[in-house]
Amino acid sequence: MLQRLNILLAARPRTAEAWLARMARPDAGAHDQAALTAWLRADPDHLRQYEQAKADQAALEPLRSVFADDLATLRRSPRPSMTRRTLLAPGLAASAVAIAAVVVLPSMLKDQGRLYEAASGRITDIALEDGSRMTLDAGSAVRVALRDDARRATLERGAAYFEVAHNAARPFQVAVGDRRVIVTGTKFVTALTEDGAEVSLLQGRVAVGSRDATARDALANALILSPGERADFTPGKPGIRKTTADVDTATAWRKRRLVFQDAPLSVVLAAVARYSDHPLVLTDPALGRMRVTMVLPLEGEDAIEDRLTALLPIRMTPSPDGARRIVRAD
CATH class of the missing domain: 2.60.120.1440 (Jelly Rolls)
Known part of the structure; x- marks a missing residue:
């Protein structure tokens, strides 16, 4: 029994939710109960987590x-x-x-x-x-x-x-x-x-x-x-x-602004593209990895492009197919 208990403790679940799953198994027995008891005693917060997990599961x-x-x-x-x-x-x-x-x-x-x-x-x-x-x-x-x-x-x-x-x-x-x-x-x-x-x-x-x-x-x-x-x-x-x-950031677009915190430029441009009538094309993948933190008011396509080029080291140049090509500013 001691060997079995040691095996259980070595591979024991690490969360209250995982312990609930183990104890709900048809083959759960005294060995599992002993391992659970040891886990509950190992940290005063474990009992609170376990009781909360049981309440959450009951609510579902x-x-x-x-x-x-x-x-x-x-x-x-x-x-x-x-x-x-x-x-x-x-x-x-x-x-x-x-x-x-x-x-x-x-x-x-x-x-x-x-x-x-x-x-x-x-x-x-x-x-x-x-x-x-x-x-x-x-x-x-x-x-x-x-x-x-x-x-x-x-x-x-x-x-x-x-x-x-x-x-x-x-x-x-x-x-x-x-x-x-x-x-x-x-x-x-x-x-x-x-x-x-x-x-x-x-x-x-x-x-x-x-x-x-x-x-x-x-x-x-x-x-x-x-x-x-x-x-x-x-x-x-x-x-x-x-x-x-960050609920304010996640819902910022509902207030007609975009908020970016340490986001890659590629992610910024993907979001901006939804407000543009022209495709935005990155010419340099390395430029797309540049990290950006900014607030971008949604005040029209031209205003967005002007703000991007004013705040970031980039230029937007029109191409014959109607796209805007994003290049590094000289």
């Missing part, structure tokens, strides 16, 4: 039937091919508290729905029939299908802010790539970047989980986000990172 219980139905449908259906990276975001409510679950799954089946698009340079507010509201960043697109039993949306490109009307009987699902969020009512903002996707939570609670064959396992290791926290991930790759969200 209403989602299990929703996940079970969707997972059964996905297992019966062929996996659709992915042609682009997309994003997601949201929350869900177990009672008065809004909670959402982001689960790594094969791409949600594309329901027929309405495609909402924001034109280049135009931030667009949209009121949905269920009482929810979305704001699309310039050049963004979201497909929405509202049904009697569910509300589904897919962020196809760009960024979007959601205020989801509460309806526990009709969960609101937002999909991006191989992840999704189920929500009954909350506020959040999502964005696709060159590096992946991000979800910033303004109101409610979000549980970020990893893919598994069953609803129970899909939620067992959920990562809980609270307001002011952010999830970052790359579609098609494992792992979801939790960081502190």
Whole structure:
């Protein structure tokens, strides 16, 4: 028994959520309980973390039937091919508290729905029939299908802010790539970047989980986000990172400005391109790696270009095909 306990301790889970998953296994026994007890005694904060994880898992219980139905449908259906990276975001409510679950799954089946698009340079507010509201960043697109039993949306490109009307009987699902969020009512903002996707939570609670064959396992290791926290991930790759969200930066575009903190110039130009009628072309990859910190008011294409060239060591030159070529200033 001592040898078995030593093995368990050497390979023991490192988080409260992982311990919950282990103890929920059918083969969990006295050895596992002894290892858990040792972990709880190792740090005074471990008990608090474990109790919080149990409370969070209990709050997700209403989602299990929703996940079970969707997972059964996905297992019966062929996996659709992915042609682009997309994003997601949201929350869900177990009672008065809004909670959402982001689960790594094969791409949600594309329901027929309405495609909402924001034109280049135009931030667009949209009121949905269920009482929810979305704001699309310039050049963004979201497909929405509202049904009697569910509300589904897919962020196809760009960024979007959601205020989801509460309806526990009709969960609101937002999909991006191989992840999704189920929500009954909350506020959040999502964005696709060159590096992946991000979800910033303004109101409610979000549980970020990893893919598994069953609803129970899909939620067992959920990562809980609270307001002011952010999830970052790359579609098609494992792992979801939790960081502190800069909500003002994440939602700055809604106030017609872009905020960048130590961002590569390539990321800056990708964001600016949504407000330009002309493609922006970097001629030097090394120039794209230049780090940039700036606030960029969205006051029209010419004003944006003037501010960029005034603050950064770059020039924009027009080309015959209508693009703007970005070169290093002399």
